[in-house]
Amino acid sequence: MRGHHAWQDDGAVPVLYVPKETNERDRRVSIVPAEIARLEPLGLEVVVEQGAGEAAGFPDRAYSEAGARVVPRSDEGALATADLVVLVGPPSVERVKRFREGSALVSFLPPALSEEVLQRLCERGITAFSFNLVPRTSRAQAVDALSSQAGLAGYQAVILAADRSPRVLPLMMTAAGTVAPARVLVLGAGVAGLQAIATARRLGASVSAYDVRPEAAEEIRSLGAQAIELPILAPEGNGGYAAEQSDEFLIRQQQLMSGAVEAADVVITTAAIPGRPAPRLVTAAMVESMRPGSVIVDLAAPSGGNCELTSEGSEVKWNGVVVIGVGDLASEVPASASALYARNVTNLLKLLVREGELRPDFDDDIVAATCVTEGGVVRIGWSGASTREGGR
DSSP states (O other), X not given: OOOOEEOOSSSOOOEXXXXXXXXXXXXXXXXXXXXXXXXXXXXXXXXXXXXXXXXXXXXXXXXXXXXXXXXXXXXXHHHHXXXXXXXXXXXXXXXXXXXXXXXXXXXXXXTTOOHHHHHHHHHTTOXXXXXXXXXXXXXXXXXXXXXXXXXXXXXXXXXXXXXXXSSOSSOEEETTEEEOOOEEEEEOOSHHHXXXXXXXXXXXXXXXXXXSSTTXXXXXXXXXXXXXXXXXXXXXXXXXXXXXXXXXXXXXXXXXXXXXXXXXXXXXXXXXXXXXXXXXXXXXXXXXXXXXXXXXXXXXXXXXXXXXXXXXXXXEEETTEEEEEOSOGGGGSHHHHHHHHHHXXXXXHHHHEETTEEOOOTTSHHHHHHEEXXXXXXXXXXXXXXXXXXTO
């Protein structure tokens, strides 16, 4: 364990600052009022930028009543004097320039983080920790923000598909006739995929799912869905993920999967490979074979998409089929997403802060894995190839 870092030299209580997210599409906030009492034992004063939680349903009044100090958006000094900044998305270069030298940052810092942001973090001596790097261990589950947000994204993907589909999801038996249940296909059975399966099942759909990892079939069946098993074996990956597949494997996979895609009313894709482009699972030809009115929700859009026709952040209509390339669907349910994320933040801070001092124990596997910059340098192990994407 290295020497502790006393943030304040004047004896003042160190400040944890919660800014409003600069990404207008992200409605989440990094700390919710309910977490402020849990942060108190760490010896931190929580300061919140005015309006930071409004989009998530947490007004300034709620923060004040919980014991936080709310400062105007025009207060440039709040960020410049904060000891610890907590965000959801990564900071911009301009925001990092305003960080106090020697302060700390906790947020998502994805593999696509710009080199300029990393450089600025180092220049200002920021000790930065990224939720994209949380190890997949039982002990780390309490700080695993990728999983907490991915579960919500899987749920929201089904809700979005149900809203855009011209067909109802459940079986309906009426005096006017019987409506067959919609057929939902989920590709990828990580956290997001399993939640999508469970949600579609609760809504009454007929669900099938596929994952290249053979061990995922039992999890799929445990949720009441049909596990699609193809007569091809995928190379094994690390940490519970599939490895990047060869072109020959992907072509054979597409051929074998085409019938299931053609029969589906809704396809939800969640497959991602750490630090690599998303595998291409659904081709344009497969989309053309689907019935008009079918819906594809591609959760892998930020890393290139599992569908050939996916366009991140927009809807594409192709031969009567709607292909939705979503970014972070967890932000569509910001109250729940913020509450889970804030608890992940609190749990991580308990490993980093003691009595108002930054005391990261780099012998701790979670602390060592999540640290991106420290002492003006990028820590060994930080690279796009060694990190993980959401969707899990």
